[in-house]
Amino acid sequence: MTRRSASVTQGIEKAPMRSLFYAMGYTKEELDRPLIGVVSAHSEIVPGHYHLDKIADAVKAGVRMAGGTPIMIPSIGVCDGIAMGHIGMKYSLASRELIADSVETMALAHALDGLVLVPNCDKIVPGMVMGAVRINLPTVVCSGGPMLSGLVDDEDISLSKIFEAVGARKANLIDDEKLEEFEQGCCPGCGSCAGMYTANSMNCLCEALGIALPGNGTIPAVHNGRMRLAKHAGMAIMNLVEKDIKARDIVNERSITNALRCDMALGCSSNSVLHLLAIANEAGVPLDLKRFNKESEKTPNLCHLAPAGETHMQDLNLAGGIPAVQSELAKKGMLDLDVITATGQTLGENIKNAKNKKPDTIRPIEKPYSETGGIAVLFGNIATEGCVVKRSAVAPEMLTHSGPARIFNSEEEAIDAIYKGKIVGGDVVVIRYEGPKGGPGMREMLNPTSALAGMKLDKTVALITDGRFSGASRGASIGHVCPEAANGGNIGLLEEGDIIEINIPEYSIHAKVSEEEFAKRKEHYVAPEPNIKTGWLGRYAKIVDSAAKGAVMKQEF
Template sequence: MARRSDVMLRGPERAPHRSLFKADGYTDIELNRPIIAIANSYNTIVPGHVHMQQLVEAVKYGIYMAGGTPIEFNVIGVDDGIAMGHLGMHYSLPSRELIADSVETMVNAHPVDGLVILPACDKIVPGMMMAAARVNIPTIMISGGPMLAGRFNGTDIDLAQVFEGVGKYLSGQITEEELKKIEDIGCPSCGSCSGMYSANSINCISEVLGLSLPGNGTIPAPMAARVRLAKIAGMKIVELVNRGIKPRDIMTKEAFYNAIIADMAMGCSTNTVLHLLAIAQEAKVNLTLDDFDRFTDKVPDLCAFSPVGPYHLQDLDEAGGMMALLNRLEPLRLLNHDCITVSGKTIYESYKATRVYRDEVIRPLDKPYYPRGGLTILKGNLAPDGAVLKQSGVDTSMNKFVGRARVFDSEEEALKAIFGKQINKGDVVVIRYEGPAGGPGMKEMLQPTSAIAGMGLDKDVALITDGRFSGATRGLSVGHIAPEAARGGLIGLIEEGDKIEFDVENKKMNLLVDDKTIQERKKNFKPKPPKIREGWLARYAKMVGPASKGAVLEY
């Protein structure tokens, strides 16, 4: 059977190519096997990636056991938590595009037969999945896995509590010594931060999409079970190559629907909307915000993971993992059974015989934590193209809310006001010019939302932005507002003291200013230019599309 790698390794004219591989130490026997690339995102900055070398070695063992030859290259990775609140966060979302482009470059410049992607944290996971869909060669994903939760005063904590601890310290609720203790305990191991944040959300969803094996999203990073899973993934990729199964065979529209259903049932990060739209575009699947909206009212939120509840990914793993969650959702008759997966089974074959072992972690359908899906899409004059809210993280007292606008043209200005105790009950913090183009880079607003929550204002203050949020955000925090301010969106016309109305149950958000006044404001409105106008982010600002379409680069 002809292989993709034949074009670089077969025939007398490819003697120079083979000679270069032999300089790497490969033998003729190895070069005659299927060539499997491993995209390794190892670095010693990001906690989710510091242990990747062990997993890569396990993947290599699996590939060799199955008769393939592994070759390895590295991929960059930004730590969103470390990049938070300063210049670095401008680079986080754009790094997703760089990652996708670099993987595409490596596997097409060196035409391999198959691909194993090893991501862990926020933008690295969707970036690699985008690349897999784009190059469309047999691919399997094995992530670094979730971090363990920390323990403070007998309670599980994680990075969200460290961020919220800053607000508690500034408001006098805890001492500096207590904040230091929380800091030391909050992130106790390698792995992607232990709540249902962006990375863990997408890692879990990858199982439902079919691109990774059961357990990929939930087995804790330090566990030997993850090393074993990596070996199995290495064996499975050789099988996928031999069978010719590619990502676009797996990631169909029906598979994306399954992913959205699981997303709603888990109460995932709002970033899943952004990333699933982007991955679908690379997979040539027409996915829109309306597809998310159609499942919001059909799927209850059965889980309460941090930051909106007490549980973490290790709890989900103990409860039976993602396949047990899908089994619990089966009576809704919404899941598509026939979607194939990298395991060699259909998704239904993967979950039909599973069970839930902890009902408090994955509740029964008739006892949900929230009667609707974890995420919802809001529209109205402020977001005609849509905005995203984690509704399961909103106190019910805020489902209908009218507040006065406190307007800031950057996250930094908003933080200064929040930390300066200038935000009061009944306020709506408006942070604009932080969208994909205006930021540029669509920064996460975890520091402002965490400070508001830490100060005990999350039941009295709303926040809206054309930027986005970390999965660690809770409260009435609406992001991804489209169109963004830099592209002429109405959010750019809000003035201090304007009234803003929210109706979560009816999925509405409106600026309560009459049309005549809005038209007058438009006459004098000139959007501000991007904050960064040099380097690669200047190019990004010119080329990036709207959040409502995944904030992908447009050509």
């Protein structure tokens, strides 16, 4: 096989290119080996990325041990927790596209032979995977691993608890001293926050897709196993390059089906819907929202990690990790075990010795939390193209709910009303103009959902938005409403007091407003001006597609 890097390292006419490598201290021997891009999102602003320099170094060691030349390439990364609740969150989902584009740019511009992706948090994981699948190079994902849970009052806690503590403090259910205790105790060190939030969801789903080695999603950031995994990832990419096993050989229709079923079994973040749609789009695999319900109907939910339950990622790791979850699903023939993975072996070979070591963390498939999966997509007259809820994190009494709409045209308006005690049991909080286009950027709504939970309203109040939710959100938090308000969706025509009927088991969401009344309101409807018109977010708002399609960039203008 001719190496891609030969176009910059081999032959008389490539002498100028080699001279630039020599300027950085590369040797002739290094340039005669495959060039492997190690794409690292290391920074000093994201706890999940703070240690990625060490992970990347371990990957590079593995590449060298297996006969390759590693080349570190940086990536940006937004910390969703720090960006939460202000203009910063508008940049988070949108940054996924910048990351995908930068992976494509750096890998093709420099003729790399393969990639090891070293992300950890939220949009960085799918962004890197999207770029790699797009250009179809041999690729392995090696994340930085989850954070350990914190401890307050002898209770294991993670990031969601401090957001909920803010709501509790606003309601005077706790004092400043207790708030400070949560603040100091919930995040004990580096890694992606310890619950089944978006970052850990996507790192686990990279395993399910087969593009990461077993252990990628669950080995804690601070464990020595994480460093060993990184070295093995560096060795694994050399095997894939030698065998010419590329990203789309691994990420395809069969492996995406496996990932959908693992998603349902794990109870992943609702954001996983956006990201699996986007990855499938890059892989050329047809996928729509109805498919999620189809898989949910036949895939049992086996895990209730925080915020749905009391267990955290280190518990899932001790239980056997994703291979143990996959072995439970395999008992009933729910996975395609013949797909090729980043190990160079099939999924069946990877999990042949996997065992569920903690049935209280991973329920046996014969005794699931529910017979249906962790995510549901609802349809109705205010979401004709669908909306998404993390069903496994909804209290049983809120699976069906009817109440009056409380209308807010931004997250700030809603959180102000919640903090001032203006939301009462039975209400349905509607936050609109926060979609991919209207936001722009489709902000996460962890502040409002956590405030409701902290005020003990999560079992009586629903929240609906054309924005989205953090994986740390719990309760009847229904996001991704499509069409969004900024695209003329009926959510933009709702009025204060309209009765909203939610039936999650029936995949239904409906406003008791007639088609004639909606048509009448539309005649007088005036959409507000976009709140950001400049910079790249202004451009993003013009070319982003619907959340029902993964909020990817439109290919035709």
